[in-house]
Amino acid sequence: SQQGEEDPQALSIQEGENATMNCSYKTSINNLQWYRQNSGRGLVHLILIRSNEREKHSGRLRVTLDTSKKSSSLLITASRAADTASYFCATDKQGGSEKLVFGKGTKLTVNP
Amino acid sequence: EAEVAQSPRYKITEKSQAVAFWCDPISGHATLYWYRQILGQGPELLVQFQDESVVDDSQLPKDRFSAERLKGVDSTLKIQPAELGDSAMYLCASSFGVGPYNEQFFGPGTRLTVL
Numbered sequence: 142s143q144q145g146e147e148d149p150q151a152l153s154i155q156e157g158e159n160a161t162m163n164c165s166y167k168t169s170i171n172n173l174q175w176y177r178q179n180s181g182r183g184l185v186h187l188i189l190i191r192s193n194e195r196e197k198h199s200g201r202l203r204v205t206l207d208t209s210k211k212s213s214s215l216l217i218t219a220s221r222a223a224d225t226a227s228y229f230c231a232t233d234k235q236g237g238s239e240k241l242v243f244g245k246g247t248k249l250t251v252n253p
Numbered sequence: 254e255a256e257v258a259q260s261p262r263y264k265i266t267e268k269s270q271a272v273a274f275w276c277d278p279i280s281g282h283a284t285l286y287w288y289r290q291i292l293g294q295g296p297e298l299l300v301q302f303q304d305e306s307v308v309d310d311s312q313l314p315k316d317r318f319s320a321e322r323l324k325g326v327d328s329t330l331k332i333q334p335a336e337l338g339d340s341a342m343y344l345c346a347s348s349f350g351v352g353p354y355n356e357q358f359f360g361p362g363t364r365l366t367v368l
């Protein structure tokens with residue numbers, strides 16, 4: 142069962158533009174994580190934001206979390222062709238299992 | 254830089270055959286995860302180990318899947334017999350600790366095709 146749902150399913154932009162991906166989830170969480178997956182490869186951890194945090198930055202990445210709306214967004218600024226990948230949000234379930242539940246992902250294409 | 258190793262990278266098999274995947278986590282990581290990722294979907298946890306003990310195998314189809322981590326280091330995931338619906342990417346991940354705040358490090362995966 143999938144807790145997080147990313148939106149949009151696919152996104153195509155030009156190099157240099159910003160890319161925004163959204164994630165909605167259903168139950169209260171301890172934290173939300175974003176991962177990147179290049180085609181046919183394993184996932185790479187990007188950033189973790191805790192339920193008591195509202196915004197977090199890492200290089201060109203900016204993540205926001207709105208627990209009242211049960212949603213998060215990932216912003217990639219000044220995108221590069223190398224950012225082409227699928228991006229997944231993953232949540233745990235507060236008070237329940239500690240396992241991560243991944244969404245279906247957003248497939249980002251950055252055109253040179 | 255330490256990485257999670259998986260083998261084989263690709264496996265093609267016929268249905269009803271047995272297949273096995275191997276994973277070697279990052280040294281010192283006590284927690285090991287096996288995920289299945291169907292094309293176009295996110296990874297789904299099959300089994301989680303803490304050292305050599307199973308912590309969560311609620312989504313593991315136990316009639317055909319088995320997993321072990323005998324010495325609390327590397328791990329093997331087996332499918333017997335394989336079915337057409339098992340075609341997917343099988344990902345192994347590890348983390349230093351257990352719990353929701355631990356970053357998981359993923360291996361490159363094993364792409365399984367069942368004919």
